[in-house]
Amino acid sequence: MTSYLNYFGFGGDKASSGKAVDGLPAKQSPVRALPATWYTSPEMYEFERRAIFTRRWLFMTHSSRIKNAGDFLRFNIAGYDVIINRDRAGNINAFHNVCRHRAYPVVEKKEGNARIFACRYHGWSYGLNGKLAKAPGYQDLEGYEKEQNSLFSIHVKVDINGFIWINMDAKETPEVPWEEHFDNVDKQERYSEFDFDNYELDHTYEIEAVWMLHGIFEIWPLFHAMPPCLLIILFYAMSSVE
Ligand code: FES
Structure with missing residues (x-):
């Protein structure tokens, strides 16, 4: 490493x-x-x-794409199916898009707004905070513990400019704190004149390529030399790495 x-x-x-x-x-x-x-x-x-x-902080997207409670985005990151959403308390969450019953995806669209995450397979449903709400056929069984069957959550960091990062480390606290690799990267003087909430996502594109050639980590050092407007385009364009 x-x-x-x-x-x-x-x-x-x-x-x-x-x-x-x-x-x-x-x-x-x-x-x-x-x-x-x-x-x-x-x-x-x-x-x-x-x-x-599954160990490092990954840049995902900007919080302005999920402005309202219930807004969600779905990403495929190196084969991991991930949901990022905003819940009713205004919190930004991330979950593995895997139903706790038989692992069917609870979200099937790439983006949208949902009041709950309802699995189509057998009808289990989850709140916007990932907690299991209903588990038909299971919730009345003896010994069944609803609290133990929330969606698997993913660590989230929203930086000072509203950009969302995730860390899929399964530990309660990620092995690598965000600050260890990115401390103050969001506080650079050249960002101060920009309100990133004022930008709208215009388009995305996908590249058939080895991630190391076109991925986030490889071009990260270049970010420091780019004008912020180009940075915004790149940040948005790179919100999906498969
Ligand atoms: S797999 Fe989701 S309810 Fe069965």
Whole structure:
């Protein structure tokens, strides 16, 4: 993982970062490309799905796309089916789009507004906060615990500009805090003149490509050199990585 962090410019071990270690002079290590097979190997992709997509913070979209209670968006991120929604309390939530009964998706459209998430398969339904509301045929069974059957939730971070990030780490607290990789990235002076809520999503497009070539992490360092208007277009355009 350290080599990944170095590659993406997110840090990593001190010795290879060019900083002085234990009083020794800083030593610049050469920039290395990833081995070519890493871009095409199915095994490497499975490793990346586990080590990156379910452990790291992923940029998703902007909160202005789900302004009203009940608004939801559905994403496929490296094969993970994800819902992001706004509940009645105004909170932004993210869930795995998997019914707790037999794993049918509770949301089938790419976006919309829903009063509840109702699974079409056998009629289980969930509130906008992910809590199980009804489980026909099960809710009266002895020993059945409704509270144990909420949708699987995903960690959410809404940054100061209203952009939504998720982390699919199954632990109660993500192994990597958002701040560890992105602290203050949303507080850059050049963003201050923009109200990101004033922008509307115009269009999206999909690219048939290896995610490492066109994915969020690869081009993240470029964001720092882009004008905010171009950044907004890119942020929106990249709200789906499959
Ligand atoms: S799979 Fe959803 S109710 Fe059965």
